[in-house]
Amino acid sequence: MLDELTTYLPLVAALLALLAGVAIGKAWERYKLRDGRWIDRRRARDSHHYVLGLSFLVANQIDLAIEELSQAARVDADALEIHLILGNIHRERGQVARAIQVHQALLQRPKLTRLEHTYVLLCLGLDFKRGGFVDRAVEAFKEVLRFDAANYYALLNLQKLYEEQHQWVEARRVREQLVTLTGPESPARSQAILAFIENAIGVDALKAGDTALAARSFSQAVDLEPSTSPAYLNLGDVRLAGGDAAGAAQAWERMIETRPDRAYLVFERLERFYTDAGTPERFAERCRRLIAANAQDWRARLALGRHLARAGRSAEALDVLLDALAHNPHGLSVHQAIWQALLDLGLDRALVERYIAQAKDAVFYLDPHVCLNCHYRSTELLWQCPHCHEWNTFVEERLAPKKDSVEL
Numbered sequence: 001m002l003d004e005l006t007t008y009l010p011l012v013a014a015l016l017a018l019l020a021g022v023a024i025g026k027a028w029e030r031y032k033l034r035d036g037r038w039i040d041r042r043r044a045r046d047s048h049h050y051v052l053g054l055s056f057l058v059a060n061q062i063d064l065a066i067e068e069l070s071q072a073a074r075v076d077a078d079a080l081e082i083h084l085i086l087g088n089i090h091r092e093r094g095q096v097a098r099a100i101q102v103h104q105a106l107l108q109r110p111k112l113t114r115l116e117h118t119y120v121l122l123c124l125g126l127d128f129k130r131g132g133f134v135d136r137a138v139e140a141f142k143e144v145l146r147f148d149a150a151n152y153y154a155l156l157n158l159q160k161l162y163e164e165q166h167q168w169v170e171a172r173r174v175r176e177q178l179v180t181l182t183g184p185e186s187p188a189r190s191q192a193i194l195a196f197i198e199n200a201i202g203v204d205a206l207k208a209g210d211t212a213l214a215a216r217s218f219s220q221a222v223d224l225e226p227s228t229s230p231a232y233l234n235l236g237d238v239r240l241a242g243g244d245a246a247g248a249a250q251a252w253e254r255m256i257e258t259r260p261d262r263a264y265l266v267f268e269r270l271e272r273f274y275t276d277a278g279t280p281e282r283f284a285e286r287c288r289r290l291i292a293a294n295a296q297d298w299r300a301r302l303a304l305g306r307h308l309a310r311a312g313r314s315a316e317a318l319d320v321l322l323d324a325l326a327h328n329p330h331g332l333s334v335h336q337a338i339w340q341a342l343l344d345l346g347l348d349r350a351l352v353e354r355y356i357a358q359a360k361d362a363v364f365y366l367d368p369h370v371c372l373n374c375h376y377r378s379t380e381l382l383w384q385c386p387h388c389h390e391w392n393t394f395v396e397e398r399l400a401p402k403k404d405s406v407e408l
């Protein structure tokens with residue numbers, strides 16, 4: 001019997017994790033270690049309905065799982081764990097009202113331990129969140145925190161709720177607590193999220209016309225995490241609007257140093273700055289340094305090509321642009337720049353033929369980005385995913401040039 005128990009313990013932990021979200025599962029494990037007896041599972045375990053129910057869950061046969069677990073719950077009406085799981089299943093199936101009903105009924109039980117109370121509340125908070133009852137979800141998670149001030153999952157969900165409401169200051173306060181705790185996110189990731197929230201506070205301040213607060217928030221964001229690209233962009237824009245063009249360029253240059261793969265975000269700004277400053281060659285140098293550091297960088301080639309074309313150096317521009325095309329044959333913007341350069345060169349037949357030969361396998365697409373977390377696609381780089389609400393998860397999605405796979 002004892003052996004059997006030991007065998008099933010990890011399974012139960014895993015299932016709880018599955019149902020209540022990995023979050024709760026992990027915390028539950030932690031608490032289990034702290035006091036192993038927060039529920040007496042023995043009687044429920046004696047029921048074959050329980051084991052069958054869990055097996056059906058693993059096999060994703062949810063209806064059968066519910067049936068067996070409900071039977072097990074009848075055998076041992078006190079088994080909190082089973083009811084908790086049943087409620088979570090209802091929630092995950094979208095039956096939020098039933099989930100709330102089950103979890104609220106558990107909350108009415110007279111002899112809940114502090115820990116049990118905390119976890120029922122957490123599940124209830126997740127029910128409310130899932131059902132879109134924002135205020136009640138916030139209340140539930142705050143209540144969890146009154147029982148357990150360092151409850152990672154309550155804090156995490158609270159932060160997400162505040163973010164969804166664009167209550168950035170509240171979201172920051174919660175994330176500041178999370179940064180000090182150990183959880184599924186690495187400390188570096190946690191800090192990076194804090195920086196993005198700080199940047200969002202700056203954006204809001206800017207909208208409200210408070211440029212001083214905006215500038216402070218953007219600076220704070222890059223101090224928290226030097227690779228927070230949008231904060232450099234915004235910091236530069238604020239400085240420029242305040243008449244400090246050199247300071248603006250400095251922020252943008254720093255962005256390139258921390259994230260050269262995102263340098264293209266500041267190309268237009270830097271090109272304008274260096275041109276206005278009477279030193280346009282510094283922009284060309286900037287692009288060349290990026291290309292030297294990363295031979296794949298088609299965006300720096302595109303920027304350099306356009307820059308040269310604008311300066312009337314169309315032949316040089318075309319060379320650079322055809323080079324960009326070799327590294328990204330599907331980028332519509334590269335083709336468009338080449339068409340312009342070819343026109344500027346009077347549609348020289350040999351050059352047009354050179355382009356056509358290189359472009360014949362191209363498939364056009366706009367500028368696609370994809371969320372690494374949930375695979376949401378966007379035609380532009382987004383800092384927070386509109387689908388899974390994660391921060392800084394978008395990468396450029398690029399089809400490999402055909403010759404890379406054939407010749408190399």
Ligand SMILES: [Zn+2]
Binds near residue numbers: 386387
């Ligand atoms: Zn996403």
